Amino acid sequence: MIRINESSPIPIYLQIVEEVRRMILSRTLETDDRLPSIRQIAGDLKVNPNTVAKAFQELETLNLIYFKRGQGAFVAPIAKEDQKMQIIADLNTKLTEIVKLAVEMGLKPAEISNIFKNVLETVSRQEEN
Amino acid sequence: MIRINESSPIPIYLQIVEEVRRMILSRTLETDDRLPSIRQIAGDLKVNPNTVAKAFQELETLNLIYFKRGQGAFVAPIAKEDQKMQIIADLNTKLTEIVKLAVEMGLKPAEISNIFKNVLETVSRQEEN
Amino acid sequence: MIRINESSPIPIYLQIVEEVRRMILSRTLETDDRLPSIRQIAGDLKVNPNTVAKAFQELETLNLIYFKRGQGAFVAPIAKEDQKMQIIADLNTKLTEIVKLAVEMGLKPAEISNIFKNVLETVSRQEEN
Amino acid sequence: MIRINESSPIPIYLQIVEEVRRMILSRTLETDDRLPSIRQIAGDLKVNPNTVAKAFQELETLNLIYFKRGQGAFVAPIAKEDQKMQIIADLNTKLTEIVKLAVEMGLKPAEISNIFKNVLETVSRQEEN
DNA sequence: GTGGTCTAGACCACG
């Protein structure tokens, strides 16, 4: 379920945070679903339970999950609109950053647009399969 | 000239590398231009000279700059086509990653496309000023 | 009757202890009154019976309740003076701790006094309703 | 500088957080002052550096301190009014909770007021010395 | 020198 990249410079615990965040925002995990236990995930990923625990604490401060004592971690409720807004805001921020850079590099809007269309088409086709 | 973000998780020396790379690819710095001295940059950024030195070493191994003993660092020559190709390849990689994520989150191609158009327009307008 | 806060860091069994203690000291529960059964409370609070049992054990060692085999738990007798003394001592301890902290933070006695008056008035008015 | 109570049920790292918070709010530590290093504090308190590190991370998420890479932790700036407001809000919350309990226990406002006066006087006199 | 990340492993409280 969760995939991490051992050789990435991004800390493992942050990779886990991102993976879980992705699953929550994409509704792979629904509100009040129980997450796998810390030990379970640690075993699967072959990392130390402390590392997963750190990720879970981070997710709690982000209000993405909540804990029930002795029972485990659960997906926190989010309003559907909030969820979509968050996804869009995310996309907006990331695209802006990249487009800005591209413009600074001297690419013309038309060029950027073409590259984007290409990418969108490629990705869409891949996802169909 | 160079801007860094002290509170970012990205190491300062890598931020410097990226900034210089950006300036070289965008032709703000032309082939064989002399870079400011390590001490100069370190002073400007209020950063330890060691940090700037590390960034310069990194830039040298990337073949983006070269050193002349006793004279400092200079922008390495690149073929114009290589430069443009590199910029486009960069953009492609980054866009693909983001678009993939957006699709996974359940956004439809049309939605993504709209957001992109918006961003491109906004950024273009800002750059005019 | 008993209210608990699931997301508080205070253990649920201690929250139950405090609630029962409060009810006994405030004479909501009188001497020799029978407490609801462990299963009853556990059902009401949607909590594990073990948790309630632990709270009851704690209350027994505090001499606030006693058990009759096969019949359940009952409120232990306390002298009325003891009861009032305990309440006052409790209040004193807690107030001292808070006031000390406030003084350390640089609040002047007059300021603390004003805030206190405010609080007392607000709470009294609320309790009337 | 920092005192902890080993036998308290409150986790050591939270005790450290509270101590530092107290020192910041009471201006014992001023904005941009450097905190002692994690290792330093860990040595003084004879606890594991990880424990202090956890406290520092908590303080960072509370926006009470910030880090400069390789240099240590520093007191974050707070507006003076914010600071006083925070202290007062804190006091208010705690007093309300206690007074509510006292009223529920059957104490009359006049009685509570008397006890409070007593406490305030005692504490003030102690602080003079 | 500084903090950040991670492992291994322990003990505890809670349900």
Next chain:
DNA sequence: GTGGTCTAGACCACT
């Protein structure tokens, strides 16, 4: 069984 806290100790990046 669950997560929470803590220790001991390692390695790394940054200044």
